[in-house]
Amino acid sequence: MIVAERKPIEEIMGFAKNCKKILMVGCNECVTVCYAGGRKEVAILASALKMAFKKDGKGLEVTEVTLERQCDHEYLEEIRNIVDEHDAIVSLACGVGVQFMAEKYLTTPVFPGVNTRFMGVTEESGVWSERCQGCGECILGQTAGICPISRCAKRLLNGPCGGSTNGKCEINKDLDCAWQLIIDRLKALDRLDDYEEIIPIKDWSTERAGGPRKVVREDLKQ
Amino acid sequence: MRLSYPDSIRIIRLPCTGKIDVIHIMEAFEKGADGVYVAGCLEGECHFIKGNLRARKRVEYTKKLLDDIGVGGERLEMYNIAASDGPRFAAVAREMHGKITALGPSPIKKSL
Ligand code: SF4
Ligand code: SF4
Numbered sequence: 001m002i003v004a005e006r007k008p009i010e011e012i013m014g015f016a017k018n019c020k021k022i023l024m025v026g027c028n029e030c031v032t033v034c035y036a037g038g039r040k041e042v043a044i045l046a047s048a049l050k051m052a053f054k055k056d057g058k059g060l061e062v063t064e065v066t067l068e069r070q071c072d073h074e075y076l077e078e079i080r081n082i083v084d085e086h087d088a089i090v091s092l093a094c095g096v097g098v099q100f101m102a103e104k105y106l107t108t109p110v111f112p113g114v115n116t117r118f119m120g121v122t123e124e125s126g127v128w129s130e131r132c133q134g135c136g137e138c139i140l141g142q143t144a145g146i147c148p149i150s151r152c153a154k155r156l157l158n159g160p161c162g163g164s165t166n167g168k169c170e171i172n173k174d175l176d177c178a179w180q181l182i183i184d185r186l187k188a189l190d191r192l193d194d195y196e197e198i199i200p201i202k203d204w205s206t207e208r209a210g211g212p213r214k215v216v217r218e219d220l221k222q
Numbered sequence: 223m224r225l226s227y228p229d230s231i232r233i234i235r236l237p238c239t240g241k242i243d244v245i246h247i248m249e250a251f252e253k254g255a256d257g258v259y260v261a262g263c264l265e266g267e268c269h270f271i272k273g274n275l276r277a278r279k280r281v282e283y284t285k286k287l288l289d290d291i292g293v294g295g296e297r298l299e300m301y302n303i304a305a306s307d308g309p310r311f312a313a314v315a316r317e318m319h320g321k322i323t324a325l326g327p328s329p330i331k332k333s334l
Binding site: 008009010013040043044047048049050051052054055 | 243244245248249251252287290291292293329330
């Protein structure tokens, strides 16, 4: 999932400062699971903003809506009839949802309510960590299912580096060395021979370095 | 025991403080409460094991939120009181009442 965190209230208050009525839109998927932008977080943020405004003697009306997703037309269309009644939209979806919203509703300003952090997992309740950087050319098949692009601080394809100590990375002693994890897993799979194979230079043009990316499936396109 | 406690206090019952959520506390303030305290069982004595510990963390989170919006996190507290300890319940009520009285009305109240 996409992992996000609520922006500081002060920043969101700044976005809304000249508004009388805002539409606050949550997303029912990734940001609900990481407690950043689901129905509950929309309610909390709406309540906080209304109080902050009241304290300054101003009124603020907040319409709360949570859509199934904000990265698909069909769900974003559900608010079409009410957008115009509002001075601004605050979207609590990831950056994808915020942008799709802004592309669709051209005359109403759209502001982000969260900072989008990464693609990751729920390690345990309240703890999320990064797993994938969407490099466009997945090498997990060669690395025992552990991604050195997203989990090695240096994105080494043939690690570890000399900074790996007792299984931890030199940038942070609480961070597992991705290459130690890879070696341990290859060992457990009795595939250590794979470790001897040098992973060739990666084609980074499929990553962000190659510019914004797009996937087209002619068989599905209309 | 017939102990008295300040009549400014409204009690909202929950099956366990672990049921409390940030939004419940926020709504109490939004509706004009000058202060809120969560009274949980003693730590280590939760019937549901961690309910009161979770409640304390949520209270801490909400305090920060109240600070951020200028309502003031000091208007919210968490107390642990044994279910059988009536005198302490009354003492906490008086303590919180005194504290909130000293702080004065909630800053959002004037415009309600
Ligand atoms: S808009 Fe973002 S948070 Fe919502 S479902 Fe799509 S990717 Fe996930
Ligand atoms: S190799 Fe690329 S696609 Fe595969 S997990 Fe790592 S970053 Fe993601």
